[in-house]
Amino acid sequence: MDYSWLGNEVYLEYLWTGFVNTLILVAVSGAFGFALAVGVALAQIVGPRPLAALARGFTTVIRGTPLLVQLFFFYDGVGRLLPEIPGVRETWMWPILRDAFFYGALAFTISVGAYAGEVMRGAMKSVPAGELEAARAFGIPRHKILLRVWLPRAVQICLPTLTGEIILLLKSVPLVSTIAVMDLLKAANIVRDETFLVYEPLLLIAGIYLALVLILTLVMRRVEVTYPGMRPAHQRRV
Amino acid sequence: MQGFRQEGLLDWAGPLLWGALTTLEIAVLAYAIGLLLGLLGATAKLSGLRPLVWLATLYSTVVRSIPELLLIILLYYAGSQVLERTARALGFDVVVEISGFVAAVGVLAFVQGAYMTEVFRGAINAIPRGHLEAADAFGLSRGTRFKRIVLPEMLPNALPGLSNLWLILVKDTALISVVGFEELFFTAQQAAASTRSYFVFYTAAGVLYLVITLGSNVLFREAERQVRRGQPGV
Numbered sequence: 001m002d003y004s005w006l007g008n009e010v011y012l013e014y015l016w017t018g019f020v021n022t023l024i025l026v027a028v029s030g031a032f033g034f035a036l037a038v039g040v041a042l043a044q045i046v047g048p049r050p051l052a053a054l055a056r057g058f059t060t061v062i063r064g065t066p067l068l069v070q071l072f073f074f075y076d077g078v079g080r081l082l083p084e085i086p087g088v089r090e091t092w093m094w095p096i097l098r099d100a101f102f103y104g105a106l107a108f109t110i111s112v113g114a115y116a117g118e119v120m121r122g123a124m125k126s127v128p129a130g131e132l133e134a135a136r137a138f139g140i141p142r143h144k145i146l147l148r149v150w151l152p153r154a155v156q157i158c159l160p161t162l163t164g165e166i167i168l169l170l171k172s173v174p175l176v177s178t179i180a181v182m183d184l185l186k187a188a189n190i191v192r193d194e195t196f197l198v199y200e201p202l203l204l205i206a207g208i209y210l211a212l213v214l215i216l217t218l219v220m221r222r223v224e225v226t227y228p229g230m231r232p233a234h235q236r237r238v
Numbered sequence: 239m240q241g242f243r244q245e246g247l248l249d250w251a252g253p254l255l256w257g258a259l260t261t262l263e264i265a266v267l268a269y270a271i272g273l274l275l276g277l278l279g280a281t282a283k284l285s286g287l288r289p290l291v292w293l294a295t296l297y298s299t300v301v302r303s304i305p306e307l308l309l310i311i312l313l314y315y316a317g318s319q320v321l322e323r324t325a326r327a328l329g330f331d332v333v334v335e336i337s338g339f340v341a342a343v344g345v346l347a348f349v350q351g352a353y354m355t356e357v358f359r360g361a362i363n364a365i366p367r368g369h370l371e372a373a374d375a376f377g378l379s380r381g382t383r384f385k386r387i388v389l390p391e392m393l394p395n396a397l398p399g400l401s402n403l404w405l406i407l408v409k410d411t412a413l414i415s416v417v418g419f420e421e422l423f424f425t426a427q428q429a430a431a432s433t434r435s436y437f438v439f440y441t442a443a444g445v446l447y448l449v450i451t452l453g454s455n456v457l458f459r460e461a462e463r464q465v466r467r468g469q470p471g472v
Contacts (some may be wrong), residue, residue, distance in 0.1 A: 024417055029279065059443070059447075060452075061448060063405075063451075064405075064448040064451040064452060064453070065444040065447045065448055066408075066409035066410070066411075066412035066413075066447055066448065067409070067410070067424075068412045068413060068415070068416075068423065069423055069440060069443050069444050069447060072427070072430075072436075072439040072440050073437075073441065074445060076430065076436040077430075077436045077437040077440040077441065078437065079435055080436050080437070090344065133457065167303075168276050170303040170305075171303075171304075172305065173304045173305070174307045174308050175307055175413075177307075178416055185305075185307065185308060185311075192372065196317050198316075198319075199312070199315070199330070202311060202312045203309065203312070204306065206304050206308055206309075206312065207305065208309065209304050209305055209367070210300065210304060213303035
């Protein structure tokens with residue numbers, strides 16, 4: 001095992017960038033993906049027929065095809081068609097649309113939207129109807145029922161499953177190395193190409209992922225325990 | 239341009255279907271081996287023998303927390319080297335050249351086995367203790383007890399997890415393309431690069447995967463009906 005390359009500042013810089021990008025990707029696609037998931041779930045539960053069918057089709061297609069294929073579909077497929085739209089190069093969006101990072105975040109957001117959407121659909125349907133009826137009887141406006149009653153209760157029901165989805169998201173980040181985004185795997189691959197070491201860089205980032213998953217699991221367990229309504233009654237502040 | 243014809247989807251239909259077939263072959267083989275590994279892992283975890291429990295826990299925990307792509311790249315390269323070293327240690331002076339196919343199947347099976355270990359462990363744990371005790375009281379041997387009681391009783395519990403893992407496996411086969419093995423997605427990438435119609439070919443690959451996954455959903459639903467026959471309807 002030869003880890004002397006860790007003394008090289010350039011490589012450390014790559015690894016750090018890869019690490020930060022990994023966290024950003026998880027945070028961004030996790031947040032936007034969850035918003036999309038709520039939309040997908042709502043469309044199927046209360047949406048009009050065509051919208052519900054569209055949402056169902058969306059989840060079926062996304063969950064039935066490999067994420068790697070979706071990534072290339074957006075990056076190479078859609079990404080190469082965009083410049084043919086006249087005037088797109090002059091808009092403010094062009095610097096974003098040219099960046100591989102954007103397509104990685106886009107693919108992950110859509111993927112989270114589909115997988116978590118299914119989870120949220122199940123959870124939102126499991127919220128007892130009486131609680132929503134009670135909220136309506138109090139005259140709470142619809143959007144507030146959603147934000148204050150329906151969603152919090154649904155999240156409470158499926159929180160452990162959502163934890164699993166976040167870990168899956170974290171573990172799919174290395175896929176973006178294939179579309180030239182600097183993540184941990186990309187950094188390791190650069191080190192491998194330049195130092196001719198086959199395993200050391202890969203083992204190092206395997207260790208980093210192991211640690212990240214462990215930390216994420218612990219953090220989420222903490223969240224699960226402190227989530228309102230999940231705490232034992234005697235710990236609750238009045 | 240004289241004599242030059244733009245290649246299209248039709249010219250690549252053959253290779254793409256061939257790639258889909260390779261993908262299916264890899265997935266089926268890896269699934270079968272993964273089932274065995276999972277059963278072994280679950281048996282080890284439930285055996286109560288310290289070293290076995292420890293080994294199986296290490297296997298299922300580590301493999302499940304490292305990204306599949308990373309594992310596949312690691313094992314793909316490490317696999318041949320480990321085999322070569324073992325062969326050298328045994329006195330054979332050979333250069334081991336495992337084929338891409340074998341490596342792909344081996345790596346995916348190894349990863350699947352870790353997830354299957356957890357599925358089987360949960361499913362076996364859900365069998366009522368009394369049933370196993372009854373089997374012991376009747377003097378069934380361990381083998382017979384497994385074949386007649388444990389297996390048929392745990393399958394209904396395990397099947398939803400198993401069908402999920404099959405879908406994950408089919409989608410994970412695409413990762414093998416990253417190490418340059420020619421399956422469905424690798425073929426689609428080649429086609430896309432050579433015709434420069436990326437959109438068309440990635441869509442085509444997506445459709446083929448979708449056909450496989452939706453098709454297997456039907457099969458698994460039938461299988462679930464089979465293993466649940468005799469159970470009271472829900």
